[in-house]
Amino acid sequence: MRWILFLTSMAFGASSALSPALAAQGNVDRGQRVFGACAACHSLEPDRGMTGPSLAQLWNRKAGSLSSFPRYSSALKSSGIVWNDKTLDDWLKDPQHVVPGNAMTFEGIKNDQQRTDLLAFLQHATQPGHAAAQMGAMGGMGGMTGGGVPNLKKPDPEARVQAITYCGDTYRVTTGDGKMHAFWERNLRLKTDSSGDGPEKGSPALLGAGMMGDRADVIFAAPGEISGFIKQECESR
Ligand code: HEC
Incomplete structure (x- = not known):
């Protein structure tokens, strides 16, 4: 029995030195x-x-x-x-x-x-x-981001964009969980995904906010939606 195990492990060891x-x-x-x-x-x-x-x-x-x-x-x-x-x-x-x-x-x-x-x-x-x-x-990627694309048809509330305002150099993105995220305009990327994984028309999704903190993507269904969705508006607080 031991002998067989020994032979098996010899064979296994040899297989790790394969030629291309x-x-x-x-x-x-x-x-x-x-x-x-x-x-x-x-x-x-x-x-x-x-x-x-x-x-x-x-x-x-x-x-x-x-x-x-x-x-x-x-x-x-x-x-x-x-x-x-x-x-x-x-x-x-x-x-x-x-x-x-x-x-x-x-x-x-x-x-x-x-x-x-x-x-x-x-x-x-x-x-x-x-x-x-x-x-x-x-x-197997150990939770790395960037692998594959999440489906955006039914995003979680924190990813569902309800409104975007633009004031000075700042975008403010309000999401379905009631939170508002402020971004310097050079840190918010506006993208589109027209595929089956992309968001519904008029219902863009916010991705990446909270992980690195300062940068994120808003993904729209089509380029024509983008400027109409973003309201030029300053907070009166
Ligand atoms: C950063 C993105 C990126 C990574 C990482 C990457 N690829 Fe690619 N791959 C591409 C792009 C873009 C092309 C098309 C290249 C072109 O047209 O010159 C391509 C082309 C190919 C092709 C040719 C496919 C065809 O239809 O002819 C193969 C095969 C391939 N990649 C395999 C791999 C494998 C396997 C890995 C991982 C070890 C890998 N690639 C990593 C972006 C990537």
Whole structure:
């Protein structure tokens, strides 16, 4: 019995010194943790673009070819790459070396084992029907913000914006919990999200207030709403 355990642990030990050629044998669970470095920019759900394109059904896809992603660089589109174990390993090691001038602001993963594990996870999670893997990866991020996008259709009261006033250099944002947040105008970012995760028309959401304190985002359903929503008005206190 002890002998068998010994043999098993020998085999296990050896597997941690994999060469990149054995990418398929990386550790999926460890790879899922490595994916935490990608999840802020990439969804595994088909056609759900974020900062970067969806990675669903990545294997054997031509680089820069998703019609659901309108922001590919011409460098990536004209690279002629088809994604597989080898091309992904090269890309993830040093993206700017493989496709100079591409738009992915990511320095790469230099650790061979981490890339092997990541590829094992991706190979599994990018197959049709594996979108749920994204949620698991998010959980592994230890509560970091910036991963994924919260759905803003039904925001919590503290995120539901009821009114915004503008006076001098200050925006005052009143939220559904009755609180008023004051921001220096250079610290409040006004954004839009027209996707299914975005807010309802005329019901913008406040994100990020309270965490860092001085900066936050208000996200509207469409750009046309923004100036009409904000009332030029000074407090008379
Ligand atoms: C800061 C955001 C960001 C991070 C972090 C990031 N990416 Fe990207 N990624 C992008 C963008 C933007 C593009 C499109 C690049 C272009 O068009 O030049 C891209 C492109 C890609 C592509 C090509 C997809 C296609 O459709 O051709 C792959 C594969 C990829 N990323 C994988 C990853 C993986 C895996 C990680 C984590 C190790 C990662 N990326 C981290 C933003 C990011």
